[in-house]
Amino acid sequence: MHALVIHGPRDVRVETMESPKAGPGQLLVRVAAGGVCGSDLHYFRNGGFGAVRLKNPMALGHECCGAVAAIGDGVEGFPVGTRVAVRPSLPCGKCVYCREGKYTHCMDMRYYGSAMRVPHIDGVFRQELVIERDQAYIVPDSVSDAEAAMTEPLAVALHAVRRAGSLFGKRVLVTGCGPIGVLIIMAARLAGAVHITATDVGAGPLTIAADVGADETIDVAENPQALSAHSVDKGDFDVLFEASGNPAALLSGIECVRPQGLAMQLGLGGQVDLALNSIVFKEIELRGAFRFHEEFGMAVDLMASRRIDVKPLISGIFPYQNWAEAFALAEDRSRAMKVLLTFA
Ligand SMILES: [Zn+2]
Numbered sequence: 558m559h560a561l562v563i564h565g566p567r568d569v570r571v572e573t574m575e576s577p578k579a580g581p582g583q584l585l586v587r588v589a590a591g592g593v594c595g596s597d598l599h600y601f602r603n604g605g606f607g608a609v610r611l612k613n614p615m616a617l618g619h620e621c622c623g624a625v626a627a628i629g630d631g632v633e634g635f636p637v638g639t640r641v642a643v644r645p646s647l648p649c650g651k652c653v654y655c656r657e658g659k660y661t662h663c664m665d666m667r668y669y670g671s672a673m674r675v676p677h678i679d680g681v682f683r684q685e686l687v688i689e690r691d692q693a694y695i696v697p698d699s700v701s702d703a704e705a706a707m708t709e710p711l712a713v714a715l716h717a718v719r720r721a722g723s724l725f726g727k728r729v730l731v732t733g734c735g736p737i738g739v740l741i742i743m744a745a746r747l748a749g750a751v752h753i754t755a756t757d758v759g760a761g762p763l764t765i766a767a768d769v770g771a772d773e774t775i776d777v778a779e780n781p782q783a784l785s786a787h788s789v790d791k792g793d794f795d796v797l798f799e800a801s802g803n804p805a806a807l808l809s810g811i812e813c814v815r816p817q818g819l820a821m822q823l824g825l826g827g828q829v830d831l832a833l834n835s836i837v838f839k840e841i842e843l844r845g846a847f848r849f850h851e852e853f854g855m856a857v858d859l860m861a862s863r864r865i866d867v868k869p870l871i872s873g874i875f876p877y878q879n880w881a882e883a884f885a886l887a888e889d890r891s892r893a894m895k896v897l898l899t900f901a
């Protein structure tokens with residue numbers, strides 16, 4: 558079977574690997590589709606991000622779905638052919654945080670396609686993948702492979718929205734309209750937000766943000782004063798979701814959050830020169846959101862019930878052999894939101 562393996566910046570190779578076998582409690586999945594994520598692009602462009610660096614070749618990818626091809630001993634309820642979305646996280650279940658149910662913070666987390674651990678955990682951009690039984694979430698036929706492959710980013714968005722508490726009747730600002738920002742817009746609408754403003758630095762992402770339900774979109778590169786207008790009278794939004802990782806977006810976003818409002822940071826980035834007084838005077842709460850756990854199953858359910866439709870995010874679907882074309886499109890934010898690979 559083939560896998561897409563990264564060796565260093567701009568050095569991705571289609572490699573042949575031995576077909577894996579499902580052990581006890583495991584499933585062999587024939588991967589159908591996989592989504593190219595920002596982190597895959599960081600490895601592709603720079604060989605990593607922040608302190609996380611590629612130290613050995615690694616199969617890319619953590620967003621995928623497929624069909625069960627074989628089952629290991631002791632697994633029930635997943636007949637061969639069952640379509641599943643694959644949760645890329647595998648918390649240990651034993652550490653102090655797992656015992657508290659805070660699986661996202663597992664001390665021994667295994668996450669596909671991540672160089673955080675050494676040796677790295679290989680990713681899902683491959684034709685065959687062995688997973689643990691609890692990483693498999695059954696997908697109904699009404700949800701396509703491309704949609705099911707987007708369960709992971711939707712779960713990230715749902716986790717952030719749940720961490721924000723009730724959004725019912727609230728005014729929401731979303732900064733950064735990549736896939737996560739756009740999925741947050743959808744989830745925030747579903748959660749009862751009464752108004753959503755979305756910002757980005759490009760027309761392409763903002764068009765999709767408007768399509769999926771943002772009430773107002775602002776291109777802050779072209780028209781920064783449109784956002785400043787929301788900072789009068791101490792701010793206009795109850796909740797900020799910062800999904801760009803750009804320090805300027807957090808700083809200007811906080812200016813627009815009402816007293817005792819919430820600033821939820823999801824975008825990963827570097828240092829921010831934060832004016833403490835803006836947090837203190839307005840009693841702003843600054844909160845982080847990272848990955849997900851139980852939200853993965855919720856994401857499948859919300860797609861199955863059509864309460865959330867991720868199809869407007871899909872920019873292109875390419876066979877894995879054409880990965881170079883797929884990555885080139887994914888890198889172009891003016892044209893791409895979510896690019897998918899197929900592994901048939
Ligand atoms: Zn992802």
Ligand SMILES: [Zn+2]
Nearest residue numbers: 649652655663
């Ligand atoms: Zn753990």
